[in-house]
Amino acid sequence: MPQNSVQHQAHRIVWVDVLRFIAIFMVICIHCSDPFNVSPEARSNPEFNFWGSFYGSFLRPCVPLFVMITGLLLLPVKMKLEDFYKKRLLRIAVPFLIWSVLYNLFPWITGVLGLSPTIISDVFAYASPDASQSFADAMKNIALIPLNFNTYTVPMWYLYMLIGLYLYMPFFSAWIEKSNLKQKKIFLGIWAFTLFLPYAYEFISPQLFGICAWNSFGTFYYFAGFNGYLLLGYYLAKDVKLWSWGKALAISIPLFIIGYMAPTSDLKP
Numbered sequence: 001m002p003q004n005s006v007q008h009q010a011h012r013i014v015w016v017d018v019l020r021f022i023a024i025f026m027v028i029c030i031h032c033s034d035p036f037n038v039s040p041e042a043r044s045n046p047e048f049n050f051w052g053s054f055y056g057s058f059l060r061p062c063v064p065l066f067v068m069i070t071g072l073l074l075l076p077v078k079m080k081l082e083d084f085y086k087k088r089l090l091r092i093a094v095p096f097l098i099w100s101v102l103y104n105l106f107p108w109i110t111g112v113l114g115l116s117p118t119i120i121s122d123v124f125a126y127a128s129p130d131a132s133q134s135f136a137d138a139m140k141n142i143a144l145i146p147l148n149f150n151t152y153t154v155p156m157w158y159l160y161m162l163i164g165l166y167l168y169m170p171f172f173s174a175w176i177e178k179s180n181l182k183q184k185k186i187f188l189g190i191w192a193f194t195l196f197l198p199y200a201y202e203f204i205s206p207q208l209f210g211i212c213a214w215n216s217f218g219t220f221y222y223f224a225g226f227n228g229y230l231l232l233g234y235y236l237a238k239d240v241k242l243w244s245w246g247k248a249l250a251i252s253i254p255l256f257i258i259g260y261m262a263p264t265s266d267l268k269p
Contacts, residue, residue, distance in 0.1 A: 020069055026062035031155065033059065035125040057260055063158060067226050068233030070165065075234040077173040088166045096159045100145045103152040107131055108138040126151045161226060172227060176234065184235055191228035194220045 036052025077084055107120050111133030120131040131151075141150050149156040176184070197220065200208055209219035243251075 016069060016072065019065060023062045023065040023069070026059045026065075030056055030059040030062060038125045061256075064226075064229045066158075067162075067165065067229035068236070070162075071230035071233035072237040074169060075173055075230065076177045077170045081170050084170055085166070089163065092159055092162060092166075096156065097145065100149075100153050100156055101142055103156075104138050104141040104145075104150070106152065107133050108135050124152050124154075126154055165226060165230060168227060169230070172230065176231070181239055184231065184239065187223065188228065188232060188235060190220065190223045191231075194224040194228075197224070 033052050033056040036048045037056055074088075079087070103124075106123065107117075107127075110117070110119055117131050117133055118129050120133075121127045121129045128151075141152065144150065145153075149160065179187075197208070211218040
């Protein structure tokens with residue numbers, strides 16, 4: 001491999017590591033600000049709620065950044081389907097299950113220790129002040145882990161989403177390898193349009209593009225979701241020439257400000 005290619009690859013790895021660190025830091029910060037947005041005490045205080053929303057909105061890009069990094073590093077998938085699933089899914093499945101079980105056992109443990117149920121809502125912002133401390137309810141929540149997260153495992157929504165992306169990636173990868181630059185741009189353009197659909201559902205009609213009481217899969221359903229961030233991460237790293245800092249800031253800062261100022265609190269997903 002030519003020396004300049006090696007240096008470029010090393011530079012990219014360092015850059016991705018820095019971006020991953022920033023995203024991790026943003027996740028930690030956003031979880032610190034969330035209680036100011038969701039707890040009844042904070043929401044009853046306009047100042048608390050304002051600052052929680054102020055900082056929380058600034059930190060929201062953290063999950064899209066993680067998904068873009070995933071697309072950058074893993075697309076196209078070169079491994080066999082079974083090997084990819086074994087390596088990627090097992091890596092997250094084990095800690096996911098361990099922490100989900102521990103979180104769901106916490107209310108029961110507080111009961112065993114004779115603590116007040118109010119301590120549960122102190123730890124879990126979404127929990128009720130009179131949350132159950134019974135072992136039976138803890139076991140019920142644990143049994144439902146494969147199906148969905150609950151009050152005590154809200155942050156785990158990300159892993160349900162990531163598991164879905166991992167299941168999808170080998171098939172998406174086959175298209176990425178065969179597609180040309182124009183096709184990727186068209187896909188990203190349609191996907192970018194879907195990001196504005198929540199506003200259309202809110203301000204025009206919740207039933208657009210074929211969505212109705214018996215059909216949730218509208219015209220643009222198959223272009224929507226986090227799969228767009230997968231492709232965007234790959235596209236920016238592999239198909240776009242490196243921008244200067246001036247050009248990158250001139251484009252990204254106005255876009256970030258527009259996204260930051262846009263109202264989202266009451267929009268339907």
